[in-house]
Structures are given as C-alpha cells and as structure tokens.
Amino acid sequence: MSDTDLDAYCRTHQPRFVDELSAACRIPSISADPAHRDDVRRSAEHFAAAALAAGFQRAELIETAGHPAVYAERLADRRLPTALVYGHHDVQPVDPLEEWISPPFEPEVRDGLLYARGAVDDKGQVWMHLKAVEAHLRVRGELPLNLKLVVEGEEEIGSVHFDELVTRERDRLSADVAVVSDTPMFARGVPTLCTGLRGLAHVEVEVTGPSVDLHSGQFGGAVANPAEVLARMLASLKDPVTGRVLVAGFYDRVREPTEAERRQLATLPFDEQRFLEEAGGAAAVVGEQGWTTLERLWLRPTLEVNGSWSGYSGAGHKTIVPARARAKLSCRLVPDQEPDDIAERVAAALRALAPAGVRVTVSASPGGRPWVMPGDHPALRAARAAMRHGFGTEPAAMRMGGSIPPVATFQERLGLPAVLIGVGLPDDQIHAPNEHFDLDQYARGVRVVSRLWDELPAALSGPAA
Amino acid sequence: MSDTDLDAYCRTHQPRFVDELSAACRIPSISADPAHRDDVRRSAEHFAAAALAAGFQRAELIETAGHPAVYAERLADRRLPTALVYGHHDVQPVDPLEEWISPPFEPEVRDGLLYARGAVDDKGQVWMHLKAVEAHLRVRGELPLNLKLVVEGEEEIGSVHFDELVTRERDRLSADVAVVSDTPMFARGVPTLCTGLRGLAHVEVEVTGPSVDLHSGQFGGAVANPAEVLARMLASLKDPVTGRVLVAGFYDRVREPTEAERRQLATLPFDEQRFLEEAGGAAAVVGEQGWTTLERLWLRPTLEVNGSWSGYSGAGHKTIVPARARAKLSCRLVPDQEPDDIAERVAAALRALAPAGVRVTVSASPGGRPWVMPGDHPALRAARAAMRHGFGTEPAAMRMGGSIPPVATFQERLGLPAVLIGVGLPDDQIHAPNEHFDLDQYARGVRVVSRLWDELPAALSGPAA
Numbered sequence: 058m059s060d061t062d063l064d065a066y067c068r069t070h071q072p073r074f075v076d077e078l079s080a081a082c083r084i085p086s087i088s089a090d091p092a093h094r095d096d097v098r099r100s101a102e103h104f105a106a107a108a109l110a111a112g113f114q115r116a117e118l119i120e121t122a123g124h125p126a127v128y129a130e131r132l133a134d135r136r137l138p139t140a141l142v143y144g145h146h147d148v149q150p151v152d153p154l155e156e157w158i159s160p161p162f163e164p165e166v167r168d169g170l171l172y173a174r175g176a177v178d179d180k181g182q183v184w185m186h187l188k189a190v191e192a193h194l195r196v197r198g199e200l201p202l203n204l205k206l207v208v209e210g211e212e213e214i215g216s217v218h219f220d221e222l223v224t225r226e227r228d229r230l231s232a233d234v235a236v237v238s239d240t241p242m243f244a245r246g247v248p249t250l251c252t253g254l255r256g257l258a259h260v261e262v263e264v265t266g267p268s269v270d271l272h273s274g275q276f277g278g279a280v281a282n283p284a285e286v287l288a289r290m291l292a293s294l295k296d297p298v299t300g301r302v303l304v305a306g307f308y309d310r311v312r313e314p315t316e317a318e319r320r321q322l323a324t325l326p327f328d329e330q331r332f333l334e335e336a337g338g339a340a341a342v343v344g345e346q347g348w349t350t351l352e353r354l355w356l357r358p359t360l361e362v363n364g365s366w367s368g369y370s371g372a373g374h375k376t377i378v379p380a381r382a383r384a385k386l387s388c389r390l391v392p393d394q395e396p397d398d399i400a401e402r403v404a405a406a407l408r409a410l411a412p413a414g415v416r417v418t419v420s421a422s423p424g425g426r427p428w429v430m431p432g433d434h435p436a437l438r439a440a441r442a443a444m445r446h447g448f449g450t451e452p453a454a455m456r457m458g459g460s461i462p463p464v465a466t467f468q469e470r471l472g473l474p475a476v477l478i479g480v481g482l483p484d485d486q487i488h489a490p491n492e493h494f495d496l497d498q499y500a501r502g503v504r505v506v507s508r509l510w511d512e513l514p515a516a517l518s519g520p521a522a
Numbered sequence: 523m524s525d526t527d528l529d530a531y532c533r534t535h536q537p538r539f540v541d542e543l544s545a546a547c548r549i550p551s552i553s554a555d556p557a558h559r560d561d562v563r564r565s566a567e568h569f570a571a572a573a574l575a576a577g578f579q580r581a582e583l584i585e586t587a588g589h590p591a592v593y594a595e596r597l598a599d600r601r602l603p604t605a606l607v608y609g610h611h612d613v614q615p616v617d618p619l620e621e622w623i624s625p626p627f628e629p630e631v632r633d634g635l636l637y638a639r640g641a642v643d644d645k646g647q648v649w650m651h652l653k654a655v656e657a658h659l660r661v662r663g664e665l666p667l668n669l670k671l672v673v674e675g676e677e678e679i680g681s682v683h684f685d686e687l688v689t690r691e692r693d694r695l696s697a698d699v700a701v702v703s704d705t706p707m708f709a710r711g712v713p714t715l716c717t718g719l720r721g722l723a724h725v726e727v728e729v730t731g732p733s734v735d736l737h738s739g740q741f742g743g744a745v746a747n748p749a750e751v752l753a754r755m756l757a758s759l760k761d762p763v764t765g766r767v768l769v770a771g772f773y774d775r776v777r778e779p780t781e782a783e784r785r786q787l788a789t790l791p792f793d794e795q796r797f798l799e800e801a802g803g804a805a806a807v808v809g810e811q812g813w814t815t816l817e818r819l820w821l822r823p824t825l826e827v828n829g830s831w832s833g834y835s836g837a838g839h840k841t842i843v844p845a846r847a848r849a850k851l852s853c854r855l856v857p858d859q860e861p862d863d864i865a866e867r868v869a870a871a872l873r874a875l876a877p878a879g880v881r882v883t884v885s886a887s888p889g890g891r892p893w894v895m896p897g898d899h900p901a902l903r904a905a906r907a908a909m910r911h912g913f914g915t916e917p918a919a920m921r922m923g924g925s926i927p928p929v930a931t932f933q934e935r936l937g938l939p940a941v942l943i944g945v946g947l948p949d950d951q952i953h954a955p956n957e958h959f960d961l962d963q964y965a966r967g968v969r970v971v972s973r974l975w976d977e978l979p980a981a982l983s984g985p986a987a
Contacts, residue, residue, distance in 0.1 A: 274854055279819050284830050292754040339746065342745065359742045362832070363749075363844065365847070
C-alpha cells in the first residue's frame with residue numbers, strides 16, 4: 058500500500074476521528090422507539106454540524122412525516138461529476154440490554170474495537186465519508202468532485218418516508234452516482250463491493266373460525282380449527298423436498314444467473330461451518346435444490362414465516378379450539394421480481410388455500426425492489442481501485458441477501474448507479490448486543506473513501522469499460 | 523307432574539334457596555388465580571358450613587397440596603346404600619370483565635336467571651343437593667340412604683390433586699354409586715342423563731433451529747425455519763380429506779359404537795344451525811368422514827391444536843427466521859384409549875416428523891381417562907325416574923365431548939358407577955362472561971335430586987334390569 062498525503066493526514070488524526078465517532082454514538086437515536094423521537098432529531102443536528110465542520114458548504118435537516126434526514130453538499134465545480142453519499146444516523150433498539158458488556162450509548166474501546174450501538178451500522182461508516190472530506194479539504198483545499206450527502210433517520214424502520222423524500226428533493230439530490238457505505242465485507246481480509254441486493258414483500262394472513270375460543274371437548278373435531286388450517290396453508294406454500302415456493306408465478310420473472318456469475322460466486326471463500334455458527338448454531342444448511350448456499354442467499358428469492366400465533370401459549374393446558382390464527386410472512390426478491398406482484402401472488406395463494414369453515418383475510422405490502430449493478434460499470438472500477446488502496450488486495454464482488462430499499466429508489470427515481478462500499482465485518486454484531494466497529498477497518502475505510510473521491514471523476518468521464 | 527310433600531317444601535323455600543346460592547356465589551373462588559387462594563379456602567368453609575346447616579352430620583375440609591376440598595356425610599342407616607355426591611366449589615376466571623353486564627361476584631336476578639360466576643358451574647348444582655337434603659330432613663326427619671358429599675376446589679384447573687385425594691380417602695369415600703351434577707342437559711325441555719365422557723391427553727412440542735432469531739435476508743432460504751417446520755409437522759398429523767388423525771395406532775383401541783348406540787344418538791333433536799351458533803358462529807361443521815356431528819363429538823377421539831406461537835407477532839414487520847416455534851395439542855379420548863398411550867404415540871409421531879436442521883422436543887402428559895356407563899345400569903333407572911318427576915318427560919341419554927376426570931377416578935379407584943344428572947342449559951355461558959343459572963331449572967333440579975334419593979335405594983337393591 059503506497060501512502061499518500063491524504064493517508065498521512067488520516068493516520069495522524071485517527072485518534073480524534075475515533076473520539077468524534079464516539080460522540081456521535083452517544084446519542085441514542087433509536088428510530089423505532091417513540092420515546093427517542095427527540096434523540097433522533099438531536100442526532101440529525103449532530104451530523105449536520107459535523108458535516109459543516111468537515112467542510113461541507115451547507116448542511117441542514119430535511120423534514121419528513123417521521124424522523125428528519127440530514128442533507129449536506131459541497132459543490133466543487135459544476136463541470137465535475139457529482140456523487141450522492143447515502144447513509145443513516147438512526148440505530149436499532151438495544152434490547153436485551155443485560156447482554157451488553159458496556160452500555161450501548163457509552164462508547165468504549167476494547168482490544169481495538171469501538172463498542173457502541175451504531176458504531177458500524179451506520180454512524181461509523183457515514184463518519185468515514187465526513188473524515189475523507191475533511192482530509193481532502195485540509196490537505197488539498199478542495200474536493201476532486203461535487204459531493205452531496207443524505208443521511209436518513211428511518212433506515213432501521215424500513216425507510217418509510219425515504220421514497221417520498223427522494224421524489225420531493227429530486228433536484229437537490231441529482232447526481233451521477235450513489236455511494237453507500239452500509240454493507241459488510243464478505244470476511245476479514247476480503248474487501249468486497251456489493252453489487253446486488255434483494256427486494257422485499259410482506260404478507261400477513263389471518264384465519265378466523267369461531268368468534269371466540271371454543272371448548273375443545275364440546276366443539277373440537279366438529280368445527281374447523283384455525284391453528285390447524287393455518288398450519289396446512291403455510292405447509293402448502295413450499296415443496297418440502299425441492300424447497301421451491303409453490304405460489305403460482307413466483308419464479309416467473311426471476312432473472313437466471315449466468316454461468317459466469319455462478320462461477321464467480323463459487324470462487325468466494327465460503328465456509329459452511331462458519332456460516333452455520335453465524336446462523337446461531339443452525340444444525341444444517343437447507344434450501345432450494347440445485348443451488349449453493351450463497352446462490353440461495355443472493356440469487357434466489359425466498360419465502361419465510363417470520364412469526365405465527367394462535368390460541369393459548371401460557372403455562373399448563375387450555376383445551377380450546379382457537380378462534381383465530383395469524384402469521385407474518387416475507388419474501389426476499391431478486392431481479393426482476395416486483396414486490397407488488399409477488400406480495401399479491403402470495404396473498405392470492407393463501408386465499409385460494411382457505412378451506413370451508415373459516416374466513417381467511419390477507420394483507421400484502423411491497424417492501425422494496427431488488428437491485429443489481431452490472432459488474433463492469435465504470436463506478437465499480439473506481440471503487441475497486443479505492444478498495445485496493447485501502448486493503449492491498451483486489452476486492453471481491455458479492456451480492457447481499459438483505460435489502461436496502463433506498464438503493465433501488467436511487468436507481469428508479471434518480472437514475473443513479475450505486476457503489477456499495479462497506480468495511481464492516483460479518484461478526485460486528487449489528488442489530489445485536491455488543492455491536493462494534495473494528496478501528497483498523499474504520500481507518501482503512503477513511504483511506505478507501507478518500508481514494509474513491511480521487512478515482513471517481515476519471516472513471517465516470519472516461520470511456521465505459 | 524305429581525307434587526309431593528318434598529316438592530311443596532322446596533317450592534315454599536325457593537326464594538331462600540336463591541338467596542343462599544347467591545351468597546355462595548359472592549365468594550370469588552377462582553382456583554386458577556393465586557391471588558384468590560384465600561377466597562377458595564373461604565369458599566370451602568362456606569360450603570362446609572352450609573352442609574352442616576342443611577343437616578349433614580359432619581362436614582370438614584380435606585386439605586390437598588393445592589386448594590382444599592369439602593367433605594360432608596350423613597349416614598342414615600348402614601343397611602341402606604350409600605351415594606357419593608361429587609361437585610366443585612371453585613370457579614373459572616372472569617375475564618374479559620368488561621363483557622359482564624353485572625359484576626361476576628355480585629349475583630343479580632334478571633328475567634328469571636341468576637347471573638354470577640359459578641351460578642351453574644358448579645355452585646348452583648351442588649346447592650341443589652344441599653337443599654334436597656334439607657328438604658328430606660325437614661319434611662321426613664331422615665334420608666332414605668346414606669349420603670357422602672365431596673366438593674373439590676380444583677376442578678377448573680384440571681382436578682390436579684383429586685386422584686391423590688381419592689386414593690388417600692378411599693375408605694371415607696366408599697359408596698355404592700357416584701352422583702355428579704356438573705353437566706348440562708342436551709337442550710331446554712330435553713332432560714338428559716350423561717352416560718359417557720371423553721378422556722384427555724396433552725402434548726407440547728417445540729421446534730428449535732438457530733439459538734437466536736436470524737436476519738431473514740442473511741440466512742433465510744439456507745437454514746431451516748422452525749415456524750415452517752412446525753407448520754408442516756402439525757399439518758401432517760391429520761388427513762385433510764378424511765379428517766382422520768394420522769398418528770400410528772391412534773385408533774387401535776377405540777371401541778366402535780354399536781348400531782343401536784348410533785341409532786339412539788340419531789334420535790336426539792340435533793340442530794346444526796344452533797350448534798354452529800353455539801360454536802361462536804363457526805361457518806360449517808367439519809370433521810372425520812363417515813360420522814355425524816354428535817358422533818364426532820361423543821364417540822370419536824380428536825386431536826386439536828390448542829395454541830401455537832413463533833417469531834414476531836407485534837406491529838409491522840420483523841424480517842426474521844424465528845429461533846423456535848411451539849405448539850400445544852390435546853386429544854379427546856374415547857373408551858378404551860389410554861391417555862398415557864395416546865400422549866406417547868402423538869409425541870412419537872411428532873418426533874418422527876422432525877426434519878434435518880432442527881431439534882424437536884416433545885412433552886406428553888395424560889389428562890384423564892374416558893368413561894362410559896352402561897345404559898341399563900339400575901342407578902340410571904333411578905335417575906330416569908327422578909328426571910321424569912322433575913321435567914314431566916322421559917330423559918334422553920347423551921354422552922359428552924368434554925372430560926370430567928374425577929368420574930373415571932371414581933370408577934377406577936372406588937369401583938363406582940356414576941349418575942351424571944345435571945340441569946344446566948347449553949346457553950348458560952359457563953366459563954364465559956354472564957354465566958347464569960335459569961331459576962326454573964334450579965327449582966326443577968332440587969325436585970329431581972330430592973326424588974333421586976328416594977329412587978336410588980330400591981334401584982340399587984332390586985334386581986338388575
């Protein structure tokens with residue numbers, strides 16, 4: 058790794074970068090909890106102030122019907138390309154609190170790791186961008202491109218008002234490329250660019266039988282049992298042998314991967330034992346026949362029951378026929394599945410499975426479109442160079458099983474390609490107790506982002522590869 | 523209906539009988555709620571005092587590891603047969619409280635109905651026996667048989683310590699016949715003797731996958747989902763077309779009804795529309811093919827899911843693979859199924875259904891044996907005569923879909939036949955808000971029981987029919 062003047066500045070100031078990130082992490086910006094409403098706003102104000110301090114020309118809050126986002130910009134030269142950096146300043150809830158070794162909003166460094174809720178998801182990864190801007194301006198006096206920053210306050214609750222915000226602010230947010238640092242690397246030592254995300258569709262189903270729970274001796278065996286009906290309906294959604302979803306048309310629009318894509322995935326150092334450990338000690342990999350685990354996670358759509366409930370769940374026995382049974386389901390989608398279409402197909406399948414003697418009501422809602430980025434896009438070439446600079450090795454391309462709906466929003470509403478360049482590690486415990494950010498990854502992340510600003514202009518104005 | 527001196531006494535004193543029952547119903551003897559522990563004891567003391575006041579020679583509490591039972595006796599003449607009357611003084615919880623028109627423990631008469639928790643189940647039906655004793659003693663000075671009374675305090679929580687109590691007190695409880703007033707009539711105007719009860723077996727199953735809930739994007743589709751696994755397992759327990767339970771050996775010991783039994787059931791005035799209304803407005807009758815609704819409820823065993831739960835059930839979406847899923851099941855059993863055997867067979871079936879990738883744990887427990895009484899037993903002849911005296915028409919024989927485990931206990935531990943003679947009505951709202959006892963049924967019940975004491979001695983000492 059050849060060191061630049063920017064890198065030297067970052068290295069010198071790294072202790073302060075850690076202190077500043079810690080200060081940002083002290084604000085309990087839990088978007089899901091109404092009790093933290095004011096904290097989320099305070100967090101937004103903190104990020105806006107930090108953007109100005111880093112050298113953005115302007116920074117302000119963008120109000121939504123929910124929590125505010127932060128917008129900042131530094132327009133260096135209108136002839137240069139413009140990057141729109143996206144991140145979020147809200148964080149996940151912290152429970153179970155008793156499993157945290159140090160309190161979630163009292164950041165603490167242990168063994169080179171900064172422990173705090175939001176340390177890596179996503180305050181730390183936004184902070185890399187702020188510090189890269191600072192480095193460019195202090196060392197060179199100006200940025201090599203125009204930079205816009207939007208840091209939303211509702212990512213952890215599904216970016217509920219973000220589509221609307223992007224539509225409303227489309228002029229202000231116009232750019233040539235989106236840059237998102239909210240994804241992990243494949244593994245330590247394997248720098249990674251994420252080139253695909255799955256979409257989401259939600260379905261909730263309720264099976265109603267009698268108006269009240271019934272005595273199982275007086276009525277059991279002679280009226281439909283909603284808990285049993287729901288079990289049969291859920292069991293009918295998937296082939297137990299092939300693992301395929303049996304909803305009509307579910308796979309109709311699924312874009313089949315190329316042999317090259319499958320070969321590329323197969324080169325990644327996937328460790329099944331490690332995967333099972335990360336999967337809470339699951340006993341075995343399972344899933345759709347004919348696909349590897351990574352293919353199942355990244356290239357194939359899924360349908361999962363997220364929760365189900367009926368009748369009595371307390372201590373001892375309550376011999377009833379439950380009045381109703383419910384389940385929440387969600388599908389992860391791949392290109393070119395449409396969330397609306399899939400949600401409605403699953404809902405229709407559930408309605409069609411309803412037997413006589415019960416009422417079945419289903420509600421379906423789209424959760425976000427799948428997204429994929431062509432691997433040869435020039436912005437990715439710039440990102441690969443930046444990653445090489447930070448980690449000294451060629452980065453891998455991966456896709457993610459999860460969903461970041463704003464990335465598809467940028468593509469659809471602003472026509473933007475996106476670079477997903479994150480330096481988190483798979484064991485950072487995001488969304489869990491003892492979330493932490495490896496401070497070496499943080500330092501490398503600032504180095505990567507600083508270089509990305511240098512690489513992007515040439516890549517975006519050069520000939521397409 | 524020819525009136526006797528006993529009937530005249532009862533009619534004269536009926537207003538006081540209602541007042542006394544109301545006083546007993548003021549005590550909130552909810553056995554399920556530890557907060558009412560002292561109330562259950564106070565209720566037992568109240569019944570013991572009332573038994574002495576009615577003319578029993580002795581009355582006392584029998585302690586158990588849980589709530590106390592009441593024991594009372596009047597031994598008229600050792601040459602006469604002895605009846606053991608069983609009932610219970612504990613009551614069901616009252617929630618939802620807001621649905622009660624008058625408070626559950628402030629008895630109120632409206633339109634000839636006494637509204638109170640326990641009014642008919644079972645304080646009122648025990649009180650019929652106390653008042654019949656009083657009538658015999660005041661009018662004639664002595665009972666025509668020996669009478670023992672055991673009123674337990676844990677019927678509504680599964681008679682948990684009753685088997686042990688009967689075993690311990692078997693000498694004191696020895697008798698020639700058990701008499702139980704804790705069942706409803708088939709319908710108003712259809713006096714009924716209950717000649718069969720179903721048994722019970724309980725099974726609880728837990729499917730465990732990962733140690734924690736997993737991100738459905740990072741792991742969904744590649745690890746087993748316990749909610750889906752449980753749904754498939756539950757769906758596999760019953761044939762959706764024939765309605766038959768698919769557990770190996772489930773029907774092996776089921777005693778097939780005779781054609782005469784089936785014909786007798788078919789004569790009962792079963793009204794399907796009314797049944798569906800009573801079943802909380804269920805949309806249709808369903809169940810095991812080849813059997814009528816009454817046969818399904820009384821002559822056939824069932825398996826029902828009483829409750830199931832997994833994952834997230836709150837508002838909105840939580841896109842997880844749940845760590846575990848659970849369900850409670852119970853079976854209603856018919857002669858000659860054994861609760862232990864069936865519970866273990868269902869547990870074994872569930873264990874056998876467990877697929878790779880999850881851990882399945884099952885706990886099984888017997889809940890009570892099925893019971894049936896030969897329709898030509900001389901005690902039933904006495905009961906039929908008593909019913910005719912109270913209602914002016916020949917009583918029907920019915921079986922019940924529910925379970926009263928003490929009845930089988932009397933048969934097994936004390937060798938007693940049982941007369942199940944109740945005067946509740948199907949719409950009395952037992953176990954529900956606004957439980958009530960029709961005061962005309964109450965008056966007829968005292969009349970029936972008074973006559974039963976007259977009829978039993980001759981029947982039990984005469985030649986078998």
